Amino acid sequence: MPHQKFESANIKPRYSKGEISVWGINSVYPRTPWISAWWSAAFPGFGHMFLGKYLHGFILIIWELVVNNLSHLNMAIAFSFIGRFEEAKAIINMDWAMLYIAVYIYSIWDSYRCAVEIKKAHLLSEIEDAPVTPSDVNYFDINVLDKKNPLVGSIWSFFTPGLGQLYGSNTLVGTFILAWWIFVCYKAMAVRTWLYSFLGEFDKATEIVDWQWFLFLPSMYAFSIYQAYVAVTENNTLFDIEQIRYLRVRAENLGQLSKNENNTVQIIATFDHSSFVEIAIHDMEKMGIPPEDIIALPLENLDSQTHIIDSIHRVDGTSVLDGAMMGATIFSVLGGIYGFVWHWGPIIWGLIGLIGGFILGLIIELVITKKKLKVFSTRKSEVIIDITCNTSLQNQLIKVLKSRRATGFVIMP
Known part of the structure; x- marks a missing residue:
């Protein structure tokens, strides 16, 4: 995109x-x-x-x-x-x-x-x-x-x-x-x-x-x-x-449509604020994941x-x-x-x-x-990215998250 x-x-x-x-x-x-x-x-x-x-x-x-x-x-x-x-x-x-x-x-x-x-x-x-x-x-x-x-x-x-x-x-x-x-x-x-x-x-x-x-x-x-x-x-x-x-403007422009399909998997990853967040999103889009299925949510500091x-x-x-x-x-x-x-x-x-x-x-x-x-000060995850993608892209997506320094991820059941 x-x-x-x-x-x-x-x-x-x-x-x-x-x-x-x-x-x-x-x-x-x-x-x-x-x-x-x-x-x-x-x-x-x-x-x-x-x-x-x-x-x-x-x-x-x-x-x-x-x-x-x-x-x-x-x-x-x-x-x-x-x-x-x-x-x-x-x-x-x-x-x-x-x-x-x-x-x-x-x-x-x-x-x-x-x-x-x-x-x-x-x-x-x-x-x-x-x-x-x-x-x-x-x-x-x-x-x-x-x-x-x-x-x-x-x-x-x-x-x-x-x-x-x-x-x-x-x-x-x-x-x-x-x-x-x-x-x-x-x-x-x-x-x-x-x-x-x-x-x-x-x-x-x-x-x-x-x-x-x-x-x-x-x-x-x-x-x-x-x-x-x-x-x-x-x-x-x-x-x-x-x-x-x-990230907020991106979400507003895309509308972040929610989809539920049988052949999809949902993965949630956490990042610190850095340029790797945007690089990771770009990598996911190049993989063929629709932009509206990549939801980036910056957390408030409490x-x-x-x-x-x-x-x-x-x-x-x-x-x-x-x-x-x-x-x-x-x-x-x-x-x-x-x-x-x-x-x-x-x-x-x-x-x-x-x-x-x-x-x-x-x-x-x-x-x-x-x-x-x-x-x-302690390290904390500051951005959550929610990705919905085809199950065939799961392993490739996990490699992207690791290479772009995600602090953690979970595959939703």
Whole structure:
């Protein structure tokens, strides 16, 4: 059967659920307003990037790097935390610092406001049942909406910020973060500082590092890991939304006529949401099974438990990593600052602060939520396919189900 009959994006919605292009994947996904405000407070532009407003985020990040550097604000903050107040007053450039205040407050306020507006837009897109185009092919790239593992994205950004975003098919964002990370590391002398720290030459590490640029790194590093995780999770959710709509439209178009014949067999199979669902349906149609005899039913998610770590198999969009990554950001910055005067230097203490802050933030989040938690989300079947076919096709159909990763099937008596 021609696939275009069930094209899920053949109309232009008033309120879009998401967009897939060669430059990346973006979705109108409801985010918590105070979390976006927090990331803007940690680093202007981060809150907007968390919301998917990447252009606003890029502008504010560049503004932060330029104005903060010209005002020597990071240096003044570092001196203040270690009690060298006179040096802090002497080094700060008040002309640039005064320009900094209004934009800093605006970035916090606007990211909170945008999070509220995006929640409204998401609700309206659900009411409108807005379609999503699941792929985009261009001369430069091919981008297909598919399920990926959020933890893998975080791990790649842990090694080098930007790689997790590239893994999540956000080419433009990944390129920006990667270039931005390399530039700031170069200006801060971070690579050589890292090398001296792990060779035990802590005095050399403290001498060569540029405090002003180095203090950008903890927030950048923590956010890159967190944003890669969140972006992949939201892309997975967008995949589920798009496929559910496709299967529902398919069922409506076909009418799903019910037949009862003596020479037919009924097989019910279960799948996770993935591209294999649609590939399996296509394989069945090529076998000669009438499309109206292939009924695909996406299940509603009734699991209300909070998961610490989402997975490729089960994405509920909620976890307690928000508080953990906030703690990691705060304490890695403090570790970097006090590392300038403590023996092990800023790299070691920054990493200790990152890990310790993550654990502390996670504990606080668990105490606040007071919910029954599971560390990893569990695999569940999310699509049921009911197939009625000629008995002669039974064995061939079972082979298709196995090759297309069905999680189980039953032959109805």
